[in-house]
Amino acid sequence: MNENQNLEAKLQSWRQNQKKENRKYILLSAAGIFTVLFIWQAAVMTGMVNERVLPAPTSILETLIFKLGNKAPDGNVLSVNILASLQVALSGFLSAIIIGVPLGLVMGWWTYADRFIRPIFELVRPVPPIAWIPLVVVWMGVGLKAKALIIFFTAFVPCVINSYTGIKLTSKTLIDVSRTFGAPNYEIFWKVGIPSSLPMVFAGIRVALGNSWSTLVAAEMLAASAGLGYMIQIGRTVARPDIVIVGMVVIGAIGAVLSLILSRAEKYFLRWKVNR
Amino acid sequence: MPIEDNRPVKVEVKNLTKRFGDLLVLDNMSFNIRKGEFVCVVGPTGCGKSTFLNCLTRIHMPSEGDLYIDGVPADPKKHNISFVFQEPSALPWQTVAENIAYGLKIKRLPKEEIDQRVNQILDLMGLQEFRNSYPGELSVSAEQRIIIGRSFAMKPDLLLMDEPYGQMDVKMRFYLEDEVIRLWKELGSTVIFITHNIEEAVYLAEKVLILTNKPAKIKEEIVIDLPRPRDITDPRFIEYRNDITDKIKWW
Numbered sequence: 001m002n003e004n005q006n007l008e009a010k011l012q013s014w015r016q017n018q019k020k021e022n023r024k025y026i027l028l029s030a031a032g033i034f035t036v037l038f039i040w041q042a043a044v045m046t047g048m049v050n051e052r053v054l055p056a057p058t059s060i061l062e063t064l065i066f067k068l069g070n071k072a073p074d075g076n077v078l079s080v081n082i083l084a085s086l087q088v089a090l091s092g093f094l095s096a097i098i099i100g101v102p103l104g105l106v107m108g109w110w111t112y113a114d115r116f117i118r119p120i121f122e123l124v125r126p127v128p129p130i131a132w133i134p135l136v137v138v139w140m141g142v143g144l145k146a147k148a149l150i151i152f153f154t155a156f157v158p159c160v161i162n163s164y165t166g167i168k169l170t171s172k173t174l175i176d177v178s179r180t181f182g183a184p185n186y187e188i189f190w191k192v193g194i195p196s197s198l199p200m201v202f203a204g205i206r207v208a209l210g211n212s213w214s215t216l217v218a219a220e221m222l223a224a225s226a227g228l229g230y231m232i233q234i235g236r237t238v239a240r241p242d243i244v245i246v247g248m249v250v251i252g253a254i255g256a257v258l259s260l261i262l263s264r265a266e267k268y269f270l271r272w273k274v275n276r
Numbered sequence: 277m278p279i280e281d282n283r284p285v286k287v288e289v290k291n292l293t294k295r296f297g298d299l300l301v302l303d304n305m306s307f308n309i310r311k312g313e314f315v316c317v318v319g320p321t322g323c324g325k326s327t328f329l330n331c332l333t334r335i336h337m338p339s340e341g342d343l344y345i346d347g348v349p350a351d352p353k354k355h356n357i358s359f360v361f362q363e364p365s366a367l368p369w370q371t372v373a374e375n376i377a378y379g380l381k382i383k384r385l386p387k388e389e390i391d392q393r394v395n396q397i398l399d400l401m402g403l404q405e406f407r408n409s410y411p412g413e414l415s416v417s418a419e420q421r422i423i424i425g426r427s428f429a430m431k432p433d434l435l436l437m438d439e440p441y442g443q444m445d446v447k448m449r450f451y452l453e454d455e456v457i458r459l460w461k462e463l464g465s466t467v468i469f470i471t472h473n474i475e476e477a478v479y480l481a482e483k484v485l486i487l488t489n490k491p492a493k494i495k496e497e498i499v500i501d502l503p504r505p506r507d508i509t510d511p512r513f514i515e516y517r518n519d520i521t522d523k524i525k526w527w
Contacts, residue, residue, distance in 0.1 A: 173365045180333045180359040181379040181430070182352040191378075195369040272369045274412030 092151025104163025162204025319487030
C-alpha cells in the first residue's frame with residue numbers, strides 16, 4: 001500500500017516536471033516568432049526597408065483588424081473571404097479523400113483492379129494540377145465546382161498513392177492468421193488491410209491537405225469574387241502589400257489550424273500505435 | 277509401459293508430398309494424431325517445417341496426399357484450425373479482448389458465446405486487467421500470450437504452433453510452456469507444436485515426430501511416457517532427450 005502511494009507520488013511529480021518542461025518549450029517557440037517579428041519591425045522602422053514594399057508587422061496587424069469589419073478594397077470582409085476559401089479548399093480536399101482513399105485501397109488489395117486502373121492513373125498523375133485549369137474552365141466555367149476540381153486534382157494523387165502503398169505493406173503474417181481462421185478475402189481486406197494501412201493513409205491525407213490549401217491561390221485566380229486568394233490578387237492590383245501579407249498570414253494560420261485538427265483525428269484513429 | 281491409447285483419431289495425414297517445381301520438400305509423410313493429443317515436431321532448420329505447416333493450414337496445397345480432419349479433407353472454412361506463428365501476430369489496432377475474440381467473430385459465433393469464451397481465456401491467461409489495452413502497450417511476451425489465448429479460444433480441431441517461443445528467454449519460455457500445457461488440459465485441444473528445442477519437445481509432448489533433412493520424411497515417432505509436471509532433471513527425461521538428440525544429429 002505504502003509502496004503504491006510512493007509510486008503515485010513519484011508519478012505526480014514526474015507529470016509536473018513534464019508540464020514545466022513543456023511550458024519552457026512553448027515559451028521558446030513563442031520567443032522565436034517574436035524575434036523574427038522584432039527584426040522585421042526594426043528593419044522597417046529604421047528605414048532599411050521601404051514601407052511601400054514591406055509594411056511593418058504593426059501596420060499589418062492594423063490592416064488585419066481593419067479587414068475584420070471593412071469591405072475595402074476587395075469588396076468582402078475577411079470572414080467572408082475565409083469562408084469562401086474554406087468552401088473551395090475543403091470540398092476539393094474532402095472529395096479527393098472520399099474517392100482517392102478507397103480507390104487506392106482497392107487497387108492495392110485486388111490485382112485485377114490494380115492492373116485495370118493503374119495505367120490510367122500513372123498517365124494522369126504526372127500532369128501538374130495547374131495544367132488542368134484551362135480545360136476545367138471550358139468544362140465548368142469558373143464557379144465553385146471548377147475551383148474545387150483543381151484542388152481535387154492536387155489532393156487526389158497523394159491519397160491514392162499512400163493508400164495503395166499502405167495496404168500493400170500489410171503484414172503477411174496477419175493475413176495468414178485470418179486466412180487460417182477461415183476468413184474470406186473481403187473480410188481480411190476490411191479487418192486487416194484497412195486498419196493496417198491507416199498510418200500511411202493519414203500521411204497521404206496530410207500531404208493532400210497541404211497541397212489543397214497551397215493550391216488555393218492558384219485556383220482562385222479563376223475569376224473569383226471572394227476568397228483569400230482573390231483578396232491577395234486585389235491587394236497586388238491596387239498595390240497594397242499589407243493586404244497581400246494579411247492574406248498570406250491568414251492562409252498560413254488557417255492551414256496550421258486544419259493541420260492541427262487532422263493531427264487530433266490521427267491521434268484518435270491511431271491510438272493503438274505505440275512505439276515499443 | 278505405455279498404456280493403450282484408445283482416443284479416436286482426429287487428424288490423419290496420408291502420403292503428404294509437396295514439390296515446388298522440381299524441388300521435393302515433403303516426401304510422402306503419413307501419421308495420425310488422436311483427439312486431444314499433444315504432438316511435438318522436431319527437425320533440422322530448413323527441413324521444410326514451414327512448408328509442412330503451410331500445407332496443414334492450406335496456405336499451400338499439397339502436391340500429393342492430403343490431410344484429413346475427422347475423416348474429411350481439411351478446410352479452414354469448415355474446420356477450426358488455429359495457428360500460432362513464430363513472429364508476433366496480434367492485431368495491433370485491436371484491444372486484448374478484441375484480439376482474443378477475432379477468430380470467433382470470423383466464425384460468426386453468437387455474441388454471448390464469444391463473450392463467455394473471451395472471459396474464460398482472459399481469466400486463464402491472467403490478462404483480465406489488460407483486456408482494454410492494445411498489444412503495443414504490453415510486453416512482447418504478453419503479446420505472445422494474447423496470441424496463444426486467441427488460438428485456444430477457438431477450441432480448435434487442430435492447433436498449430438510454429439516455434440512460438442523461439443524469441444524468448446528461458447524463464448519466459450518455461451512459464452509459457454506451462455501455460456500451454458494448462459490450457460491444453462483445460463480445453464482438450466489437439467496440438468501440433470513445432471520446435472527445434474529438444475528439451476522443449478520432451479517437456480511438452482505426448483508424442484514427438486522427428487523429421488529428416490530435406491526432403492522431409494518422418495524418421496521416427498517417439499511416445500514420451502512421463503508424468504506431469506515433468507522435471508527436466510529427471511534421469512528418464514534426460515534419457516529421452518539424449519535419445520532424440522542422437523536420432524536427429526543435424527549438426
